[in-house]
Amino acid sequence: MIVTQAYRFALDPTERQVGALLRHAGAARVAYNWALARVKANLSQREAEKSYGIEDLTPSFGWSMYSLRKAWNQAKNDVAPWWAQCSKEAYTTGLDQLATGLRNWSDSRNGGRKGRPMGFPRFKSKHKAVKSCRFTTGVIRLEGRTHVVLPVLGRIRTHESTRKLARRIENGTARIKSATVRLDAGRWYVSFSVEVERSDPTPRRPDAVIGVDLGVKTLAVFSDGRPPVENPKHYDHALRKLRRLSRTVSRRAGPDRRIGRHPSKRWLRANDQRNKVHHRIADLRRDGIHKLTTELAREYGTIVVEDLNVAGMVKNRRLARVVSDAGFGEIRRQLAYKTVWNGGRLEVADRWFPSSKTCSHCRAVRPKLPLRVRTFTCGHCGLIIDRDENAALNLASLVKRHVAGSGPETRNGRGADRKTGPGPAGGYEASTSHRPPGRIRRGPLPSDGQIPEIH
Incomplete structure (x- = not known):
């Protein structure tokens, strides 16, 4: 190759x-x-x-x-x-x-x-x-x-x-x-x-399937029970130092196009010190993501991630900083080529797949699950599980059911009647208009193993 x-x-x-x-x-x-x-x-x-x-x-x-x-x-x-x-x-x-x-x-x-x-x-x-x-x-x-x-x-x-x-x-x-x-x-x-x-490389576990749920509080949660990866939050940890250096820069005579003023030597030195902190943050983030993605690509034959709407997330002023610091897009980009290098494959679940709202045990879907609720409780089978772990299990089972040929894996949790099979790696993560969620009928699990219909 x-x-x-x-x-x-x-x-x-x-x-x-x-x-x-x-x-x-x-x-x-x-x-x-x-x-x-x-x-x-x-x-x-x-x-x-x-x-x-x-x-x-x-x-x-x-x-x-x-x-x-x-x-x-x-x-x-x-x-x-x-x-x-x-x-x-x-x-x-x-x-x-x-x-x-x-x-x-x-x-x-x-x-x-x-x-x-x-x-x-x-x-x-x-x-x-x-x-x-x-x-x-x-x-x-x-x-x-x-x-x-x-x-x-x-x-x-x-x-x-x-x-x-x-x-x-x-x-x-x-x-x-x-x-x-x-x-x-x-x-x-x-x-x-x-x-x-x-x-021709081969992962250490070519038949293993792992679902990876990315988040802000915990960077990555896995479906096979391995310890989750905590979000290092490099930018937040350096924020205090950046504020101090930014105040120092603002007190120097910086460039001003309106009056044609060139920056002073003291401004240039202070700005260089601030830039070094920014570059160190980027290097730490890049190093951590490389170690995570390399380990996953070498270990598992199939990795399943979500098609996250990163461009839409950063438009939220409450989430923009932490989402950018986590590097969701970079994680998916590195997994895309590292799985090919190591003989595995990357599967991307549909953006509308309700991984967090679906019960990983009975497949029932909750109509709503706010971000502040960190524990998933199923009203049908009584399962109580961490929200991110539940999402990772659903991602892994999505590929397993797809490979087994069970037909459509799910119905859309927001009212769209579409299949949600895993797609190839890549694609464009653009903002998508949101539609009002549909009502979910609760009831026993159908005999074909599919998620209950949406009305």
């Missing part, structure tokens, strides 16, 4: 190499802004000619990366006489970013792209734009365990050992496709996009 995997390493460049890295990132920004100005000028010219009733319009400016690169090569001597100081990949990086942004904007307008409407690309600021550059051609290799070699930039020392990737390359099971250098939190990183050949 061949997969595309990323390897990221921190760099320790010299002062001269830092200047070269910044020069390449600036070259990408210059090419991006130049091409965007050409595109906007061409669109404005054509709109003006249409308003005057001119039939023979100015030819349109090509938006593809190849058209932009051809136009750049024709004008680079006048636009950037210093272009030879940087690799050609730096300018291609900016042009490719613009071509992607224009394509996304066009597809969004024409209905060919899901999700929120995409805005028209904007110019990149020298001070605010992400400093990065991508290399796809030229000399891209590892040198020993402590150095990388990139086009024009040459040999750069790494802050950490590259032995994991070097071993695969030496064994002939990996091939570097591209490399991206990026300035993040004051440190330069290089990310290699690698084509990795993996042996």
Whole structure:
């Protein structure tokens, strides 16, 4: 099995190499802004000619990366006489970013792209734009365990050992496709996009099915009785420190576009201290999620999660901070590709599947179950169980009944008469309009094992 995997390493460049890295990132920004100005000028010219009733319009400016690169090569001597100081990949990086942004904007307008409407690309600021550059051609290799070699930039020392990737390359099971250098939190990183050949993996328990219920109070509750994962709440724990640092930043002379004021040195130092706390929170969250998802993907053959409406959750001002801190979307994203790497599969239950309101013992459905009620009590069979554990059991049983071929697994708890079988991993987590809940008929469990009908 061949997969595309990323390897990221921190760099320790010299002062001269830092200047070269910044020069390449600036070259990408210059090419991006130049091409965007050409595109906007061409669109404005054509709109003006249409308003005057001119039939023979100015030819349109090509938006593809190849058209932009051809136009750049024709004008680079006048636009950037210093272009030879940087690799050609730096300018291609900016042009490719613009071509992607224009394509996304066009597809969004024409209905060919899901999700929120995409805005028209904007110019990149020298001070605010992400400093990065991508290399796809030229000399891209590892040198020993402590150095990388990139086009024009040459040999750069790494802050950490590259032995994991070097071993695969030496064994002939990996091939570097591209490399991206990026300035993040004051440190330069290089990310290699690698084509990795993996042996056919098998989870330790290939026939095991586990339901994972994600929540705010407890990050993950499992259906097989293993201890739940408590929500670490990294942001909440650092909130006091962030407030203190934010007050310090607010007392310094910061940037102000209205009067053209540049930030003071003291403001920049205070802002860097605050940013370090934010980056540490993100690193802790990413590390915890990686450990959780890797352990699940290596252990179980089938993992079942819910299709949570994360975009709708963050619109609730009472839940936005804790939902964002938990990282529900990142957990599902990592499970999607790690299950493939480890030979398992990820099943996603329908968004309207009433996992919390369904009794895991008799399959009866409660009409309402507020979030403040943390214990599920079944009025039909008398089962008393933790709300999250009950939801995890329902998720696991959903796949088991689906595999057994028992027909429709459930009826929708909000009044929609639809099947709720597990779906493939992925998809778009968009906000969905809510409909009033229907009434649930209570009664004995039908003979076919389905949940009682909705009236």
